[in-house]
Amino acid sequence: MKEYSAADIRNLALIGHATVGKTSLSEAMLFSAGAINRQGKVDDGSTTSDYHGDEIERKISINASLLNCEWNHCKFNILDTPGYSDFMGDVIGALRVVDCGVVVINSLSGVEVGTEKVWKAANKAGASTVFFVNRMDKEHADFNTSLESLRGRFGNKVMQVHIPVNGGEGFDSFIDLIKMTLVKYETNGSGKFSTSDIPDDLKTQAEGLHEQLIEMAAESDDQLLEKFFEEGTLSNDEIKKGLKSGIASQSIFPVFCGSAEKNIAVLHLMNFIAEYGTAPTDRPAEIAKKAGTEDEEERACDPNAPLSMLVFKTVSESHLGELSFFRVVSGKIASGSEVMNTSRKVSEKIGQIYVMNGKNRIELGNLGAGDIGATVKLKDTHTGNTLSDKKEPVELKGIDFPDPVIRIAVEPKAKGDEDKISSGLHTLHEQDPTFLSIHDAELSQTIISGLGELHLAVVVKRLKEKFGVDVNLVEPKIPYRETIKGKAETQGKYKKQSGGRGQYGDTWIKVEPQPRGAGFEFVNAIVGGVIPSKFIPAVEKGIIEVMERGVISGCKVVDIKVTLYDGSYHNVDSSEMAFKVAGSMGFKKAFVEAKPILLEPVYDVEVTVPEDFMGDVMGDLSGRRGKISGMEAEGPFQVVKAKVPLSELYKYSTSLRSMTQGRGIHRRKFSHYEEVPNDVTQKLKAAYEEERSK
Ligand SMILES: Nc1nc2c(ncn2[C@@H]2O[C@H](COP(=O)(O)OP(=O)(O)OP(=O)(O)O)[C@@H](O)[C@H]2O)c(=O)[nH]1
Numbered sequence: 102m103k104e105y106s107a108a109d110i111r112n113l114a115l116i117g118h119a120t121v122g123k124t125s126l127s128e129a130m131l132f133s134a135g136a137i138n139r140q141g142k143v144d145d146g147s148t149t150s151d152y153h154g155d156e157i158e159r160k161i162s163i164n165a166s167l168l169n170c171e172w173n174h175c176k177f178n179i180l181d182t183p184g185y186s187d188f189m190g191d192v193i194g195a196l197r198v199v200d201c202g203v204v205v206i207n208s209l210s211g212v213e214v215g216t217e218k219v220w221k222a223a224n225k226a227g228a229s230t231v232f233f234v235n236r237m238d239k240e241h242a243d244f245n246t247s248l249e250s251l252r253g254r255f256g257n258k259v260m261q262v263h264i265p266v267n268g269g270e271g272f273d274s275f276i277d278l279i280k281m282t283l284v285k286y287e288t289n290g291s292g293k294f295s296t297s298d299i300p301d302d303l304k305t306q307a308e309g310l311h312e313q314l315i316e317m318a319a320e321s322d323d324q325l326l327e328k329f330f331e332e333g334t335l336s337n338d339e340i341k342k343g344l345k346s347g348i349a350s351q352s353i354f355p356v357f358c359g360s361a362e363k364n365i366a367v368l369h370l371m372n373f374i375a376e377y378g379t380a381p382t383d384r385p386a387e388i389a390k391k392a393g394t395e396d397e398e399e400r401a402c403d404p405n406a407p408l409s410m411l412v413f414k415t416v417s418e419s420h421l422g423e424l425s426f427f428r429v430v431s432g433k434i435a436s437g438s439e440v441m442n443t444s445r446k447v448s449e450k451i452g453q454i455y456v457m458n459g460k461n462r463i464e465l466g467n468l469g470a471g472d473i474g475a476t477v478k479l480k481d482t483h484t485g486n487t488l489s490d491k492k493e494p495v496e497l498k499g500i501d502f503p504d505p506v507i508r509i510a511v512e513p514k515a516k517g518d519e520d521k522i523s524s525g526l527h528t529l530h531e532q533d534p535t536f537l538s539i540h541d542a543e544l545s546q547t548i549i550s551g552l553g554e555l556h557l558a559v560v561v562k563r564l565k566e567k568f569g570v571d572v573n574l575v576e577p578k579i580p581y582r583e584t585i586k587g588k589a590e591t592q593g594k595y596k597k598q599s600g601g602r603g604q605y606g607d608t609w610i611k612v613e614p615q616p617r618g619a620g621f622e623f624v625n626a627i628v629g630g631v632i633p634s635k636f637i638p639a640v641e642k643g644i645i646e647v648m649e650r651g652v653i654s655g656c657k658v659v660d661i662k663v664t665l666y667d668g669s670y671h672n673v674d675s676s677e678m679a680f681k682v683a684g685s686m687g688f689k690k691a692f693v694e695a696k697p698i699l700l701e702p703v704y705d706v707e708v709t710v711p712e713d714f715m716g717d718v719m720g721d722l723s724g725r726r727g728k729i730s731g732m733e734a735e736g737p738f739q740v741v742k743a744k745v746p747l748s749e750l751y752k753y754s755t756s757l758r759s760m761t762q763g764r765g766i767h768r769r770k771f772s773h774y775e776e777v778p779n780d781v782t783q784k785l786k787a788a789y790e791e792e793r794s795k
C-alpha cells in the first residue's frame with residue numbers, strides 16, 4: 102500500500118441506531134473502492150466487518166471493526182461500529198480516533214433514540230457529521246420524513262445534498278445538488294452509474310436547494326460571505342473551501358440518500374468525503390499532558406513531531422493474541438521501535454504494524470500521524486492507554502467510556518475455576534472498560550456489570566472461548582440494609598460462674614434511629630465506673646460485629662445510635678470477651694424491640710423513548726414500584742425520570758428493548774436507600790430464617 106500523507110487520510114466511524122445498515126454500508130464502500138471483489142451480506146454472515154462468531158450468529162455488530170480502502174486519492178480508514186447501546190463503548194472509542202462520523206439512518210424511521218445518542222457522542226468528540234439516509238430501496242422508504250426529522254432535530258445546519266427521484270422498490274436515481282446532475286445507478290449492486298440532465302419537473306426545486314447549499318458554504322467564512330453578497334455566487338473552489346470548513350466545524354451536516362444493500366449512492370458519499378470531508382490535518386492539535394505532570398503540551402498531526410498514539414480498542418484473536426488498535430496522533434511509528442506507555446509507566450516494544458480489513462491484515466513497516474492501524478503482543482498496554490516517544494513522553498486525553506449500568510452475578514460451573522474466572526474477567530475489563538467485575542464480600546457473589554444484558558452475555562461467551570471457563574449467570578443479591586424506626590432499652594448480660602473460669606459482663610444500652618446516611622454512633626454514658634473503661638471498647642466491638650452480620654435478614658445494620666448507660670462487673674470474672682458477648686446480646690435484643698425495618702437501594706432511572714411508548718414505559722415503571730419524578734422532551738423523544746428499587750430492575754434493559762421494539766434506552770445511577778414495603782420485608786425475613794435453620 103502506498104504511503105498517504107495525513108491530508109489524504111479520511112478516518113470515518115459509521116455510527117447510528119441498531120440495524121440501520123452501517124455494516125452493509127461499510128461492505129458496499131469496500132466493494133466500491135475495489136478492496137474486496139464481492140459485496141458480502143450481513144444475513145449470510147459474509148461481511149468483512151462482522152466476522153466474529155457471535156456477530157455471524159446474531160447477525161448484528163458487536164465489535165467496532167477497522168476496515169480500509171483506497172479511493173479517489175484518499176485512504177479511508179473505516180470503523181464500522183455496533184448500533185446496540187450495549188456496545189456503546191466501541192462507538193465512543195471509535196469516535197475518539199476518527200475525524201468524521203457517518204450517521205446512518207433508516208429511511209423508514211428517521212431519527213431514532215440511537216441516532217440521537219451517537220450524534221451527541223460525535224458532537225462531543227468534535228468529529229464532523231454527515232447523514233446517510235439508507236434503505237431507500239425499501240417499500241415505503243420516505244426520505245422527506247427522515248429529512249424533516251433531521252431538520253427538526255439539528256435545525257438549519259442540515260444541508261440536503263441529494264434529492265431521491267424514485268424512492269421505494271426500484272430506487273436507482275437521485276439528483277446530486279452539488280454537481281447539479283441526475284444520477285442513475287445500476288440496481289445489480291455493481292455500483293456503476295450514469296449521469297444526465299435534471300428533468301424539467303425537478304429543476305426549480307433543485308436550483309433552490311443548490312442555491313441554499315452555496316449560501317451555507319458562504320456562511321462558514323466571513324470573506325466568502327462578503328463575496329457572495331457582492332456577486333451573488335461563489336466559484337467551485339470557494340464552495341469547496343466553504344463546505345469543507347463548515348463541515349469540519351460542525352456547522353454543516355450534509356444529508357445523502359442511498360441504499361447500502363444495493364450499492365446505490367455509496368460512491369457519491371465516498372467522493373464527497375474525499376473532497377469535502379474532514380482530514381486529520383483539519384483538526385486542531387491535541388492537548389496532551391507532559392507525562393507525570395499537569396503541564397499541557399500540544400501534539401499536532403505532524404509526522405515529524407515526537408510520537409504519540411492512542412490505543413482505542415483491544416481484542417484477543419485466536420492464533421494472534423491480543424490486537425491493539427491505535428491512532429497515531431503525532432509523529433510516526435515504526436515496527437521494532439521502543440516506546441513508552443505513559444498511562445501505565447512501562448516501556449513497550451512495537452512488533453508488527455498492520456492495516457486491517459476486518460480479520461484480514463497487511464503488514465506495514467510504519468504508520469504516520471493521522472493514520473489508524475493495529476499491532477500485536479504489547480505486554481502491558483490496554484484500551485485507553487497512550488504510547489509515546491520515550492524522550493518526550495506525553496499522555497493524551499483518554500477515552501470517556503460510559504459507566505456500566507446492568508449487574509448480574511456469576512457462579513463457576515465447575516469447582517476450582519474461581520481463580521481462572523477472576524483473572525479472565527480482569528483481562529476482559531482491561532480490553533473493554535465498559536465491563537466491570539468485582540467480588541462483593543458482603544453479598545458473597547462475583548458481580549459483573551456492563552451496558553446491557555446482551556453485553557454481559559457476550560462477555561461471558563468470551564470468557565468461555567478465550568479462558569476456557571464457564572459460568573452460570575444468576576440474579577445478583579440486593580445489598581439490603583437493616584435499621585430501626587423506634588427506640589428500646591435493654592440489658593445484655595453474660596454470666597457463667599459455675600465450673601472453670603467464670604465470665605461476667607453486664608450492660609444496659611439504649612438504641613435510637615439516626616437520619617438516613619448518618620451511620621453508626623456509639624455513646625459511652627457510663628458514670629461512676631460501673632463498667633471499667635477498659636471493657637467499654639469491647640462492648641462497642643460486640644455491637645459492631647452484630648451490625649456487620651445483621652439481625653433479621655443477614656444484611657448490614659446502618660443509621661443507628663447506641664448509648665451504653667449502665668451495667669455492672671465482677672472483679673475476677675469480668676473480661677473483654679465477656680463484655681463483648683454481653684454487648685452483642687443486648688444489641689440483638691434491643692434491635693428486635695426497636696421496630697426493625699429493611700432498607701433497599703433505589704436508583705435514578707432515565708428512559709429515553711419516542712412519545713408513542715411513553716405510556717407503556719411509565720406503566721411498567723410503576724409496576725416495578727417506581728416513582729415517576731419527571732418528564733422532559735429531548736429533541737423528538739421523551740425522557741421519563743423515575744426512582745426505582747434496584748430489586749425491580751433485573752433484566753430491565755431486555756424488557757425495555759422488547760417493550761419498545763428496540764426504540765428505548767435507559768440509564769441508571771444509585772440514588773439512596775429507602776424503606777422496603779412490609780410484604781417484601783416479611784418475605785426476606787422468612788427466607789433468612791429458613792436459610793439459618795438449614
Ligand atoms: N433493503 C435494504 N436492506 C438493507 C439496507 N442496508 C441494510 N439492510 C439490511 O438491514 C439489516 C441490518 O443491516 P446491517 O448492515 O447489519 O445494519 P447495522 O446498522 O450494521 O446493524 P448493527 O451493527 O447490528 O447495529 C440486514 O438484513 C441488511 O441486509 C438497504 O440499503 N436496503
Ligand SMILES: [Mg+2]
Pocket residue numbers: 123124125151161162181182183184
Ligand atoms: Mg453492523
